[in-house]
Every structure is written in structure tokens, then in C-alpha cells.
Amino acid sequence: MAAGASFVLDDVRVSYGSCVALDGVDLTIEPGEAVALVGPSGAGKTTLLGLLNGAVRPDRGSVVVDGRVLRDLSPAELRRARADIGFVHQDLALVPNVRVLQNVLHGQLGRMSFLRALRAAAFPPRRAVAEVYEILERVGIAEKIYEPTRRLSGGQRQRVAIARALYQKPRALLADEPVSSVDPARARDAVALLVEVSRERKLTLCVSLHNLELAREFFPRLIGIRAGRIAFDRSSALHDRDFHALYDLAEEQVS
């Protein structure tokens, strides 16, 4: 099976109108790595994740996924590349009035024609349902497979979003602030789940977090972003002094 995807950002700049979200960003993520993006809100974490996913186009510089420059891909090739990258959004972005099964099945839309997708939505094939059930078992909500998604709690819905990303059978998993909408206990579980699953399936993982402790606990590599630039990029085996410096950095930005 193919190993995780690799990402290279080369002197990337992204701006929305007059507001510069990212500037001069150089980043390389190796296949199978687990990386945490830390930084305060507004620093550019979501934009950076969007670049990795192919959702955001840089004004300058290039985004290279698995050796292919995203900018040069045709729309169809880009779609196929994006189908290989699973993304868990901050607001989960699920369809609330359909069942959990349907939401997870959406993960494979990128690999099906429209008519096949229609038929699969109306009459889900048994094999697909079994696969979805296994994934839901892995994230811990197998018994909710036929529940309408809007009836689930926030933490459960987050796991549905993770399941949808996993059902894409991706080579990389990106998660945008998976902890901001759940309570602290669940937050830790969510991050642990992401890290375990990525390790099992040999996926490249990139998660954006506020919480330095969590980042340090679970991720071997931390990338700090401040005001659209990478402030530091080092392993989490930090000296306490460096760690306090990191904290001050974060505090100063948050205040």
C-alpha cells in the first residue's frame, strides 16, 4: 500500500484582498509524519491547512503534494489529489438532517461517478455499509450508524467527521482545531484518536491546535505560526527553557 503523502510548501504567500494570511512560508512534511501546527487564532493555521488540502491557492510560491505541483493540475486531477487527503473541519461541516451512514459515505464521492453515487445513496451496498460500520467502530460510535446526524452530541459528530475523512481511504489526514468545540476530556480523546489512527494506517497527519500541552504530548514535531509566518519548527523534545519561551510566544500573541 502506498505510504503517506508528502507535502512541500515553497515560499508561499496567501493574501485575501489587502489582508496577508501567510507570507514566505517554507515547509516540508515527510510521508507518515505527525505534525502539530500551534499558534493563536488568526495566525494562519487554517489557511495553511487549506493550502495542504488544495482548497486555497497561493498568490506566490507553490504547493507540492507527493511531488506534484497542485497549481499545474487540471480540475479533474486536482479533485483526485484532494480525494487522497482527508480533512476534518473545525465546524465539522456535516449534513445534519441525513443519517450518519450517509455522511460517512460522502467520503467516497471523489471516486465515484454521479450516477453511481446516487444509487449508492439510495441503496447502500452491503460491503460499503460494513466498511462504514468498521470505521465507526474504530472511532467508537458504531451503534449510531443509522442515527440522524443532528441528534448526536458535539463530540459524537466530531467522530463522524473523522470517520468521513477516514472513509476517503486517504494518504494524509488534516484536522483543523479538532479540540475547540469539545470539552477538555473529549479533546484529549479526539487528538489521541487522530494520532493512533494515522499511525495504524501510516497516514501523514497534520493537526492545528491552540493547546501546547496536547501538542507536545502527542506530536513529535511542532510548527509554530505567528502572524502568517512560521515562528519555529522543531521537535517536541524541548528543553524546558525553550518550552517556556514557546509559551511566552503563545501568551503574547493571545493577549
Place this chain on the structure above:
Amino acid sequence: MTDDAIRALYRQRPRSLYLRVTAAAAAAIVAVSWWSGEFSLDALASERRLRNLRRFLAELWPHPLQGRDFDLSVAWQWTRQILADRGLAAAGTTLAISIAAIVLAGILAALLALPAARSFATPEPFVGALRPAGAARAAWWKALQTASRSVLVFARAVPEYIWAFLLLILLGPSAWPAVLALAIHNAGILGKLASEVVDDLERAPLAALRAAGATRAQIAVNAIVPATAGAR
């Protein structure tokens, strides 16, 4: 084994009987309608029909211009004559009647929308009560709500033509029958839509006001009216 678990969950999945019955009934009604209606195609394409249609469309063209090339001066003359004769006065009357009618309809609808709204016309609107309201009070509110909704239904179900005719008998020839007929009919429509908007409002701000001790009138003026005025 997983298959069994899946099948068990499938059988126990939450379903809404109401929605299923609605969908089935709607499909059945539509199917029966298309099957039983008299949509014979030969009646559509019959020679006589097409001739009628052609003649109808031909006569839509202004009379002085028929059967000759288009002449702008003739067309303008015809237009001016029609407008001067009756057109402008008729347009003015139409506009005046409809404006008066819709403003009146709006006022009537606004008055009836709140008593007709399910969320408003209850013993304890928006918030639960410490002590459930007595049966008499609940019945009185239910009666008020049903009465308001019945008035709205009656107002819009009876065709405007009938209202106009009745009012003509009652009031004699003036502009009032037309204005009132349109006002009553449209008040029924607008009132129903407004009551649905009130029902759909976010509960939280209204519940907060009620919990702070506001009376229904105060909630209406301070929260409901501003919210509905901005609604679609």
C-alpha cells in the same frame, strides 16, 4: 456477525411515520391525478384548437395594425387613445385599490398572526411553568388559537370574487367592496404566513424575556415585531 449487528441496527433505526405516510400519500395523489385527468393528446393537437389558438394570438395584435406592415405612428396613436380613454384612469384605480387593500390586509394580518401562532397562544409561552396551567386556561388559549386560525382559513378559502360580490350587495357600488374583498382574502394569506414566521422564531431570546417576567404584549412589541420585520 457484523452483518447481524448492522441489520439489527437498521431495523431499529429512528423513522418518522408521519413523514413516510406524507411522502406515500403525496406520491399517490400525484399519480392518481395524472392518470385520471383528461389529458388526451388528440384534444391538444386538434385542428380546431390550433386554429383557435392562432386566431387568439393574432387578435392580440392591436386592431389598427392587423393585416398591414408595422407603422409606428399608428401604433402610437392607438396606444395614446387607449391610455387617454380609459387606460390611465383604470391603471390608477387598480393601483389605488391594491395599495389600500394590501395595507389594510397587513394590519389585519398583524393583529391575527400572534393569536394564531402556536408558540405564542399558549398558557406558558416559550418557557415551561413551575405549576402546569389549569385545564381551563389551557382550553381558553387553545380556543383562541383555533378561532384565530379558523378566521384566517375562512378569509383565504372563500374566493375573493365571492367576498367582492357579497360586499357589493351589502355596501352598494363604491370602491369599498373591492378594497375590503382583497383585504380580507389577503389578510388570510398574510396572517397564516406571519404566524408561521412567529412559530419559527428563535426561542432563546423570547424565553429569556419571558423568564425575566415580561408580559405577552411586552414580548410582542420588544422582541417579536423586530424579529419578524426583518424576516424573509
Place this chain on the structure above:
Amino acid sequence: MSERAATIWIPVPPTRVSVRSLVVGLLVAAAILSAMYLHLGPGTLTPSLAGRRAAAEFFVRALSPAARYESDVMPGTPPLLVTALRAVGVTVVIAASAMSLAVVIGLLLAFVASNAWWIGERAGAQSLWMRLLRRSVAPIAYGSARVVMALMRSTHELLWAVLFLAAFGLSHTAAVLAIAIPFGGTLGKVFSEMIDEAPRDAAEALRGAGAAPLQVFFFGLFPRVFPDICAYTFYRFECSLRASAVLGFFGFPTLGYYISASFENLHYGEVWTYLYTLIALVIVVDIWSAGLRRRLVV
């Protein structure tokens, strides 16, 4: 010790006239002007004695609607209640056929006339040809769809009925088309607005998962608007029932035909029978749609 109250100066915000109060004020002013133009006054509002008597004759029969015809009818005519039920049947049939057609037309037009479909791929290289196509065809399709919908719905169903009466006579086809066209235009406009206003988070997520634009729309955006579409369609169905009944005044075999015939013959009891059937029909649909709206909460 005497206390002097301190004077506090509170800044008063400048009075701004909001657009809304301006519009309301204009409307009320226009209404008053219209009333003056039409010579509407309390004088003309008082009913004459004869008028009161005639109206009373009508309203008194509300309590005793006829169960049988009020004059001799041709032999072989079915009893009054059977006629009423048959008229209800025709009314419902015409309305249901018209609404099903209108929904199809409305959905197609709404799809073309909404923004959601034309917001295409922003990332990724596109050939110049594709980009030209998108820049030129899309606005044209969007614009023409909106114009077509406006034309369709600005003509009242009774006027469409006059047109189709000439072409198709007093057939179901004429009635169905007369209702389906303006209703299709209205549905198209309302549906397109609903699609434009629906939250797009799920659709964006599906795009991120590599779904094609059609899939993004159908699986990510459409489920979000589906409950609203159902609720509005049901409301429109009630309107189509009333429109179908009113078409009877033109001669179509719906409730309106019998109402107007009995009315002109001064058989007020029969009129009330038919009116009650119509009201019952509207009430049934009203209750049904209220139950539906309660259960379709997103």
C-alpha cells in the same frame, strides 16, 4: 451636608431614519392617498337597508347549508353531496397535477438561477476555453433563467387560463398549465433564493474530499435546503387548491364553477355547501402542512 446632584451629559445618538421605517411610512402615505383617490369614506361604508337584508339572507344560510338541490334539476343529476365531492376530486386532481409539474419546472429553473452552481473550481489550472465558457455562458444562463421566471410568475394564473382556454378549451390540460406556469416561476424564484442562502460548509467539505461539482451540489447543498423546499411546496399546494377552485369561475369543472352557478341562481344553501367543502379542503391541507413543518426541523 447638602448634596448637589451632578449633571451627567449623555451623548445622544444622531437620529437616523432607517430604511424600513421610511418604507412603512411611504406605504401608509400611499394608502391614505389611494383612499382619497377612490373616495373611500365612512359614509360609503355603511350598508344600505336593502343591502343588509340581502346579505343577511346569504349569511343566515351559513347555519343551514343545503343537503339537496334547491330547485328542480335534470333527471339523472347526481345528488348534491356527490356533486360536491366530485368537484373536490377534480379540484384536487388539477391542483396536484399542476403542482407536480410546477415543482419540476421550479427545481430546474432554480438550479440554473442560483449562485451555488456557478461558483466553480477556483483552484487548479483551467484551459482558457473553459474559463471563457464559464464567464460567458454562466451569466447568460443565470440571467435568462431569472427573466423567464419573472415572466412566468408575473402573469396571474387567471390570465394564463384565458390564454389556454382559447387553445385547449375547458380541458384539464388548460387548467393544469394555467396553474403550473406561474407557480413554477414562483417556486423557481423561492427555491433559488433558498439555495443561495443555505449554509455551504458541508458542500465545501465535500469539495475538499474530491467530489465533482454536481455531487457537491446534490449531496452537500441540496440536503440542506430540502426541508425548506418541502415546507414551501406544501404551502404552495394549498394556494394551488384555491387557484384550482377559482378557475371554476371560468367554467372548469372545479368547485368554483358550482359556487358561481349556485350563487347566480341565488341558491345560497348550495353555495354554503360548496363553500364548506372548500374550507374543509383548505383546513385539511393546513393541518397537514403544519404537522409536516413541525417534523421537518433541520
